[in-house]
């Protein structure tokens with residue numbers, strides 16, 4: 001695998017996931033997850049999300065950091081399986097920057 005220099009970004013991890021998706025499931029966890037179908041990756045994403053939430057409630061910073069990394073990695077695998085680029089998610093997040101979350105919630109309740 002090519003060595004990455006500089007600040008590691010989610011875009012870097014997305015590129016790694018895309019490259020490993022084409023590998024053999026015998027040599028790549030990413031490829032194995034995708035080969036097992038969308039249910040498997042989605043289930044793992046849900047598990048990691050719950051584990052991250054439990055670590056947050058337990059105020060376990062070290063565990064939360066690791067579980068957060070698991071969540072982000074598995075989310076990128078799920079997005080890859082659904083053919084949704086990270087850029088689409090970032091565009092959606094950028095679109096939301098113009099409004100407070102509380103304003104958005106209030107606009108749905110009227």
Ligand SMILES: N=c1c2ncn([C@@H]3O[C@H](COP(=O)(O)OP(=O)(O)OP(=O)(O)O)[C@@H](O)[C@H]3O)c2ncn1[C@@H]1O[C@H](COP(=O)(O)O)[C@@H](O)[C@H]1O
Pocket residue numbers: 016017020027028029030031069070073
């Ligand atoms: N960031 C990750 C990453 N984070 C977590 N994981 C894997 O996600 C799995 C997490 O599952 P669990 O903690 O539940 O452990 P487990 O019980 O063994 O998992 P299951 O048997 O239930 O699937 C572990 O196998 C981790 O190794 C990751 N696997 C890969 N990556 C990245 O993807 C790259 C390519 O990996 P391969 O696709 O395996 O080549 C790696 O170099 C990393 O950059």
